[in-house]
Amino acid sequence: MLAWTIYLSFGGALLIALFARKQPQLARMLALVTAVAGFLLAVWAFATQTGLTAIADCDWIPAMGIRYTLAADGISRVLVLLTGLASVSGVLFSWNIERRAGEFFAFYLALIGGVYGVFLSADLFLFFVFYEIAIVPKYFLIAIWGSTRREYGAMKLALYSFLGSAMVLVGLLAAYAVSGGHTLNLSALQQYPFPISFQMWAFPLVFLGFAILAGMWPLHTWAPTGHVAAPTAASMLLAGVVMKLGAYGCLRVAMTLFPHGMDPWGWSFLGVGSWRTLFALLAVIGIVYGAVVALIQNDFKFVIGYSSVSHMGLVLLGLMTLSQIGLDGAVLQMFSHGILAGLLFATVGRIVYERTHTRDLQSLSRMHLSRTLPFAAWLFVLVGMASMGLPGFSGFIAELQVLIGAWTAFPVFTILAGVGIVVGVAYTWRAMQTAFFSDAPATGQTVHSPEPFAPITWAEKTGVLLLLAASLVVGLAPRILLDQITPAVLALPHALLSGGRI
Amino acid sequence: MNPVSYGDIFRILTPETILEVVSLLVLLVDLAWLQRSSQSLRMRTASLLGAIGSLLSLLWLFLNHATISAMGGALVSNATVAALQAGILGLTALVLLLGIRERFSRNPGEYVALVLLATTGMLLVAAARDLLLIFVSLELLSLSLYVLTAFAKARAASAESALKYYLFGGISAAFMLFGFSYLYGLTGTTYLPAIAARLSHMPLSPIELVAFVLVAVGLGFKVAAAPFHLWAPDTYAGAPAPVAALIASGSKVASFAVLIAVTAALVPAFGWTLALLCMAAASILLGNLSALVQTSVRRILACSAIAHAGYMLLGIAAHTDASNQAVLVYALTYALTTVGAFAVVALVERSTGSDRLDAFAGLSARSPMVAAALLVFLLSLAGIPPLVGFWVKFQLFAAVLQAPATSVWGLGMVVLAIAGSAVSLYYYLQVLKRAYVTASEDASPIDVTGLESFLLVLLAAAVLLLGLFPGLISGFFTML
Numbered sequence: 001m002l003a004w005t006i007y008l009s010f011g012g013a014l015l016i017a018l019f020a021r022k023q024p025q026l027a028r029m030l031a032l033v034t035a036v037a038g039f040l041l042a043v044w045a046f047a048t049q050t051g052l053t054a055i056a057d058c059d060w061i062p063a064m065g066i067r068y069t070l071a072a073d074g075i076s077r078v079l080v081l082l083t084g085l086a087s088v089s090g091v092l093f094s095w096n097i098e099r100r101a102g103e104f105f106a107f108y109l110a111l112i113g114g115v116y117g118v119f120l121s122a123d124l125f126l127f128f129v130f131y132e133i134a135i136v137p138k139y140f141l142i143a144i145w146g147s148t149r150r151e152y153g154a155m156k157l158a159l160y161s162f163l164g165s166a167m168v169l170v171g172l173l174a175a176y177a178v179s180g181g182h183t184l185n186l187s188a189l190q191q192y193p194f195p196i197s198f199q200m201w202a203f204p205l206v207f208l209g210f211a212i213l214a215g216m217w218p219l220h221t222w223a224p225t226g227h228v229a230a231p232t233a234a235s236m237l238l239a240g241v242v243m244k245l246g247a248y249g250c251l252r253v254a255m256t257l258f259p260h261g262m263d264p265w266g267w268s269f270l271g272v273g274s275w276r277t278l279f280a281l282l283a284v285i286g287i288v289y290g291a292v293v294a295l296i297q298n299d300f301k302f303v304i305g306y307s308s309v310s311h312m313g314l315v316l317l318g319l320m321t322l323s324q325i326g327l328d329g330a331v332l333q334m335f336s337h338g339i340l341a342g343l344l345f346a347t348v349g350r351i352v353y354e355r356t357h358t359r360d361l362q363s364l365s366r367m368h369l370s371r372t373l374p375f376a377a378w379l380f381v382l383v384g385m386a387s388m389g390l391p392g393f394s395g396f397i398a399e400l401q402v403l404i405g406a407w408t409a410f411p412v413f414t415i416l417a418g419v420g421i422v423v424g425v426a427y428t429w430r431a432m433q434t435a436f437f438s439d440a441p442a443t444g445q446t447v448h449s450p451e452p453f454a455p456i457t458w459a460e461k462t463g464v465l466l467l468l469a470a471s472l473v474v475g476l477a478p479r480i481l482l483d484q485i486t487p488a489v490l491a492l493p494h495a496l497l498s499g500g501r502i
Numbered sequence: 503m504n505p506v507s508y509g510d511i512f513r514i515l516t517p518e519t520i521l522e523v524v525s526l527l528v529l530l531v532d533l534a535w536l537q538r539s540s541q542s543l544r545m546r547t548a549s550l551l552g553a554i555g556s557l558l559s560l561l562w563l564f565l566n567h568a569t570i571s572a573m574g575g576a577l578v579s580n581a582t583v584a585a586l587q588a589g590i591l592g593l594t595a596l597v598l599l600l601g602i603r604e605r606f607s608r609n610p611g612e613y614v615a616l617v618l619l620a621t622t623g624m625l626l627v628a629a630a631r632d633l634l635l636i637f638v639s640l641e642l643l644s645l646s647l648y649v650l651t652a653f654a655k656a657r658a659a660s661a662e663s664a665l666k667y668y669l670f671g672g673i674s675a676a677f678m679l680f681g682f683s684y685l686y687g688l689t690g691t692t693y694l695p696a697i698a699a700r701l702s703h704m705p706l707s708p709i710e711l712v713a714f715v716l717v718a719v720g721l722g723f724k725v726a727a728a729p730f731h732l733w734a735p736d737t738y739a740g741a742p743a744p745v746a747a748l749i750a751s752g753s754k755v756a757s758f759a760v761l762i763a764v765t766a767a768l769v770p771a772f773g774w775t776l777a778l779l780c781m782a783a784a785s786i787l788l789g790n791l792s793a794l795v796q797t798s799v800r801r802i803l804a805c806s807a808i809a810h811a812g813y814m815l816l817g818i819a820a821h822t823d824a825s826n827q828a829v830l831v832y833a834l835t836y837a838l839t840t841v842g843a844f845a846v847v848a849l850v851e852r853s854t855g856s857d858r859l860d861a862f863a864g865l866s867a868r869s870p871m872v873a874a875a876l877l878v879f880l881l882s883l884a885g886i887p888p889l890v891g892f893w894v895k896f897q898l899f900a901a902v903l904q905a906p907a908t909s910v911w912g913l914g915m916v917v918l919a920i921a922g923s924a925v926s927l928y929y930y931l932q933v934l935k936r937a938y939v940t941a942s943e944d945a946s947p948i949d950v951t952g953l954e955s956f957l958l959v960l961l962a963a964a965v966l967l968l969g970l971f972p973g974l975i976s977g978f979f980t981m982l
Contacts (some may be wrong), residue, residue, distance in 0.1 A: 023869065061972050064900065103866075119704070129887035136886055142653060143939045151939065160927060165926040170917050173896070177903035 002045045002120060003055045003070050005038040005080060006130075008279060009087075009113030017106040019313050021037040021099020024101035026423050028091070031105035038116065039084030044163045045072065045104070046081045049486060055120060065183040070202055071122035073249075074488030078481055079119045079244060082338040085470055086240040087112045090233035092463035093350045097145065097231070104145055108233060109139040119248065124184040127253070131245060135161045138226075138238065140250035145231040148299075153222075153229025157238075160222035162222035167209030168249065171202045175257060189257055190493060196260050203261020203277045207254035211279070211467050212247030215312040232349035235301070239308045241343035244334045247315045251330070251492075255319065259495035262322070277410070280320040284413045286313030286421035294427040300352070300359040304344045307387065310420060311337045317410075317417060318402035327489045329398050332481060336474065338396035343383045343467045351460055352435070353375045355453040361431065365438035375456045377436040379464060384470050389421060394474035409461055409499060460468045510572035513818035514579045515630060518622045525553025525618035528741060531742055532611025532745040542603070545610040549602045552614040556621065561925020563588050575693060577633035582830065585979045586628045586759050589834045593752045593841060594621045600957055601744030601846045603852075606654035613653055616756040617748065620646035624756035633692040635684045636760055637675075640724065642755065644671050651741040663740025670723060670733040694767040701771055710774045718777040721764065724757035727815055728784035731808045735796075737803035739857075743848035746800065750807055750844065751837035758833040761818055762826050769821045776799055778819040779911060785812030786922040793929045798849050799857045802929055803840065809926060810836055813919050817898045818917065820905035820912070831975050835890045835968060837884075841963035844878040845871055845954070853948035862933060864942025870954060871941040872948065873937045879963040880930040882969070885923050890969040897972070 002090030012034030021028040031039065055070035072080065090108065097104050110133070135158060142154035176184055179192045194202070208219070215223040223243070227235045242441030255262070262276035274277050297303045311333065318330025353359050355366060370377040386393035399421060406414040474481055512519070519936045536544045561816060563584055571578040585927030607613045612762055623643030630636045633869035642663060648671060652664030657883075685691055689700035704710070766773040790913040796802045817829035847857050849872055852863040882891035896925045899916045906917075950958075968974055 017874075063973075063976055064897070129892070130886050132892070136881060140938055143935060145980060151935065155928070155931065155935075159924070161923045162927045165921045170913075170920055172912060173903055175914060177898055181900065370866050462822050500652075 001055070002072055002077075002080065002441035005041050005084070005116040006070075006120065007039050007112050007479060008041075009033050009109045009116060009462045010490040011104045013109035013113065013230070016102050016109065016132065016385060020021040020088075020105075021102035024430070026104040027105045028095060031109060032088070032166045034088040034109055035084070035112070038112070039088045041078070042080045043085035046484065050074070050075065050484070054122075058476060059283060060123075060316045065181070066125045066184075067123055067185065068126060069123040069185060070120045070126075072120055073491065074484035074486070075248075076119045076488075078331060078335055078484055079248060080116060081111065082335050083115050083119065083241050085341050085466060086338060089346065089463040089466050092459040092466075093236065093346045094233040095457065095459035096350075096354065097233075100144065104133055107140050109138040110239075111141065111237060111242075115237075115245060118245050122186050124189065124253065126184055126187045127186070127249075127388070128168065128172060131249065132165050132170070133163065134242060136233065138242065141234040142230045145234070145321050146229040147231070148228050148301075149225065151444075157222045157226035158221070164212035164219075164246070167212075170210065171254075174198070174202060186252070186256070189429065190406060194258060194260075194265070199261040200265075200275075201261075201262075203258035206278075207250050207261075207275070207279065210246045210249035211316065213243060213251060215243050215246070215309045216279070216280055216288070216316055217289055217309065217313065220286060220290070220312075222360045223309055224302055227305040227308065227345070229299045229301065232345055232353075235345040235349055236342040239304075239345060240338040243308065243312055244338055245484045247312065247319065247330070247334055250316070251319055251327070254363060254388065257351055259493050262320075262495075263489075274417055276320050276322070280406075280410050280413055282316055282318060283313045283316035284410075284416045285419050286310065288423065289318065291427060292422045295423060295430065298361050300348045300361055300364065300435060301345070302430065303361075304341070304348055307344070307424065307427065308337070308341050308374055310424060311341070311387075313420070314399060314402050314417065317406055317413065321402070321409045322404035322496055322499050323405045323408065324486070325392070325401050326409070326490055327492070327496065328397065328485055329401025329403075329405055330481060331393070331489070332474075332478065332486045333398035333402060333500040335481060336398045336471065339467050339471045339474075340383060340387045340393075340395060343379075343471070344387060345461075346463060346467070347376060347380050347383060351379070351456065353423075361434045364435040365440045368438075373453055379468075380432055380436060382468065384432050385502035386475070388425045388428050388448070392472070392475050394478070395474060397478040399492040506573060508602075509524055510570055511577065513568070513570065515571050516566070516575050517563055517591070518625050519557040520562060521555060521622045521625070524551065524558070525622075525757055527555075527612045527617040528552055528618070529561045529803045530870040532609075539804070541605060541610075542606065544602065545607070546602055546781055548610040549598045552599040553595040553619055555618060555805050555925075556598070560588055560591040560595070563591070569791075570710045571631075572876045573632070576635050576766045578631050578825060579629060582827075582979060583629050583759075586830060586834070589627045589837070590624045590628065590752045592753055593755070593837050594748070595960070596619070596841050596957065597744050597747045597751065600747070600841070600848070600954065601742075602746055602953065604742060604848070605952065606656070606660075607741040608655070608954050611970070613650070616646045616650050616653075617744075619750060619925060620650065620748065624752050627756040628759040630760065631694045631763055633685065633694070633697075636764070637679060637682060638680075640720075640757075640760065641675060643753060644675065647745070647753060650745040650748070651737055652931040653745065657740075660739040660742065660861050663737045667733050667737045667741075670730075674720045674723035674730060677716045679720075679722065680714025681713045683715065684709060690712065698767040698769075698944055700802045701768065706773060710771060712769065714771070714774050714777050716814070717764065717768070718774075718781065720758065722781050725754060725761060725809050725811045726804075727811045728788040728808060729781075730787065731785065731811075734808055735792075735801045735804040739798055739800045742981075743894055744853065747841050747844035747848075750803065750840045754807070754811075755833045755837050757829075758814055758818070758829060761827060765818050765821055775821075777981060778815050779915065782812045782815035782819065782915065783918060785809060785815065786919055787812075790854055790922040792898060793926065796929070797859050799850075799859060799862065799933055802933065806926060806929070807840070811881070812922070813895065815900060816902050816915050816919060820902040820908050822901065822905045822907075825898070825901035825905055827979070828894065828901045829944070831979070832898050834896040834963075835894050835975070837963065839882045839891060839965055840915060842875060842958065842965070843883070845961070846879065847960060847976065849954065854944075859936050860934060860940075862936040863940040864945065865937035865948075867945055868942070868952060869948045870920070872958065875958040875962040876937055877934055878965050882929045882965045884930045886927075888966070888969045890965050890972070890975075893969050893972045912961075932960050
């Protein structure tokens with residue numbers, strides 16, 4: 001059943017591309033129906049299934065032992081649910097797109113289909129196919145419908161993604177050749193004892209390849225420019241879901257297939273004695289660096305863009321803890337950040353920007369948005385609190401788990417990550433204060449248009465409600481997700497849960 | 503010495519004979535009945551006849567095939583050869599049908615006859631296992647292509663590119679023949695399997711190395727591998743569109759087939775592998791890097807052809823059954839994709855008069871179907887799944903890594919190739935960016951006939967379906 005999330009998305013994209021190119025309203029409706037259907041399937045699977053469930057399995061390329069295998073465990077189901085949420089709200093927040101709307105939703109749904117496919121693949125070849133399918137629609141979504149330096153941002157993103165996937169492809173081909181070329185099934189390869197010397201180079205290669213898409217410092221630079229250039233729905237998907245593809249690949253492929261790549265080298269340089277420590281260090285640098293850079297941005301969307309880098313650093317740090325609680329936290333943070341980044345980009349890119357036509361914090365400060373656009377102001381307060389990691393929202397429990405997991409493995413890094421989270425409070429506060437609650441006089445260049453802003457549409461309200469409710473539910477009752485995540489994490493190879501070899 | 507069996511020779515050569523007869527027929531029809539007809543009617547008749555002839559020959563191949571050899575093994579026919587020949591014939595038919603509205607020539611009969619002669623050369627090359635026969639059929643192919651390149655007599659660029667192509671081609675053919683003569687002198691035979699047997703017992707001598715390098719020059723020229731690639735961008739840019747498509751498709755397939763056959767004879771000596779690897783590395787680097795700065799789409803396709811030749815050379819150097827098979831599949835599907843890409847270029851040229859990147863602006867608004875087809879072709883060339891270009895790359899590189907002989911260089915070269923294909927996405931996206939992102943002031947739909955639409959959709963569907971169900975390709979190879 002869950003496989004239909006993929007088929008429906010691609011089918012919807014094809015239908016729109018063929019029949020609804022010139023009818024924006026039809027395209028929108030079709031896209032919404034498709035996204036909602038996918039979402040409902042995701043909810044159904046999430047609510048009724050537990051453990052590892054096989055979805056589809058048939059011969060694909062028998063000559064090379066490649067099968068069309070789809071399966072879902074708890075982690076997949078959580079991320080599929082996130083994709084469903086993000087895709088529905090993304091369609092809602094793109095409701096106002098008029099120019100080439102048919103093509104927009106066709107590319108959009110093709111991207112969604114690829115993302116569903118990655119989360120559900122149980123064969124490495126299939127996984128990679130879906131992973132690359134997701135690259136091309138992103139380019140066109142940004143280059144055609146984007147804003148600030150869209151062609152630059154789009155090309156940079158496409159090339160970074162393709163570079164990452166090229167690294168993954170090398171590792172994949174090598175793993176296929178080393179293991180004898182019989183299969184690319186993930187659980188079968190997981191059983192294969194790859195030589196340690198092989199894992200030592202394959203792990204960093206594949207991990208870095210995926211980590212590019214997860215926004216790991218210093219390979220994150222595509223993320224802020226890409227997010228800023230992208231149209232709102234694409235930013236929501238990019239930050240919300242596509243970056244999770246990277247983190248998911250790190251966990252599902254790099255760490256699961258090559259766990260001994262994280263063993264110590266036997267020597268250390270400046271205290272870094274293994275790939276694991278190195279990547280944890282890069283993750284922590286990302287957390288702090290993203291937060292500090294977000295603190296000094298003047299473009300509202302860049303603030304959100306860098307905050308994504310910071311939050312994804314927490315996911316990567318959680319992965320590197322190699323403990324059950326840290327991995328739990330990392331997956332939970334993927335979900336939480338997916339929801340919150342989506343909300344933030346929707347607030348800034350759609351609700352505020354489409355009405356004020358500026359994202360410059362100084363210009364916004366003169367508009368007194370708390371009075372002229374109270375919906376946006378209060379929404380940002382709520383989302384900002386969630387993003388800071390206040391208890392009651394999804395971010396809190398996720399960050400807490402990551403930090404607890406990291407404490408035993410990397411005490412110093414944990415403290416630095418804590419500093420990054422505090423800076424996170426500061427940049428959110430600053431952006432909120434400047435953009436919405438500033439008492440700067442409305443003099444100088446009068447930016448405020450005389451007529452009041454357009455009212456908030458039903459589509460925006462529905463999208464906001466959907467995402468905010470999801471964040472609150474997870475924040476108040478994280479068990480709902482953890483009941484799915486924890487068994488799946490416990491089923492990972494033992495080496496990923498035992499704290500690693502020291 | 504066995505008596506020569508003319509029956510076997512004729513059985514193997516029936517497809518070629520059909521082509522020859524049809525090419526004479528085309529000349530006759532054009533000369534006898536159509537001299538007073540309009541130019542477009544003459545072109546239509548000739549192209550249609552030529553395409554029908556290729557398809558007849560293809561049909562014969564499907565119905566009658568056997569694993570036989572003639573002339574003491576110099577000519578062979580087996581499933582792989584038949585599949586290659588069928589692919590070449592199909593490509594020729596496609597090229598002729600897609601070029602049916604071209605008006606570059608005042609002598610359509612001669613044009614089609616020469617295309618069929620070139621195709622005959624390709625078929626012979628694929629079946630030849632003897633140095634002399636290889637040389638003769640390669641020359642038949644090359645000489646026809648030189649003339650065809652110059653066929654647009656009204657355009658100076660066509661004559662210029664033909665001259666370049668001819669000079670480079672003539673010199674490299676001379677080198678190759680010289681190399682063949684050394685091989686003959688070393689081994690005393692021109693039959694490839696016999697050469698392999700003699701070479702494997704011989705220590706590596708300087709003269710052998712010289713022979714390898716000379717042969718590499720000739721064959722490297724045919725597949726447009728660096729450093730013998732200099733003719734490719736000019737010829738692709740100057741030749742009439744269908745001829746450029748033919749050079750990029752059928753001629754490539756045939757040249758890779760002969761390269762595999764020659765490699766089978768020479769591979770016991772490591773010097774040959776080394777020569778192939780040097781050409782592969784240079785082609786991947788030069789092809790991809792020089793494509794980055796091109797502003798003409800035909801030149802981009804030429805540079806990408808050089809890069810693709812580099813990838814395929816890796817498979818040839820690995821030289822296992824799996825990698826040879828992967829190279830042939832790669833060459834066939836690459837040719838199919840390139841024919842499609844050239845068809846789109848020809849359409850755009852007819853409507854805008856240029857093949858520069860800017861001429862493609864707003865293509866998606868002007869003709870969504872043509873733009874979508876271009877998207878499929880170029881992304882397949884870039885190796886994006888689920889299109890066939892990804893699958894064949896995967897198969898090729900996997901085969902290279904699994905080959906026992908490649909443990910020294912396999913991983914490094916594969917990394918280079920994959921890095922190269924990551925770079926290639928940039929220039930393919932440059933074209934697609936014009937087609938999809940850039941708006942154009944001219945929004946009139948470009949002129950596409952029903953036949954052209956049908957063929958483009960067919961090609962794009964083939965590229966997609968072969969990628970989704972790669973079993974179809976190996977099915978094609980075993981069917982015959």
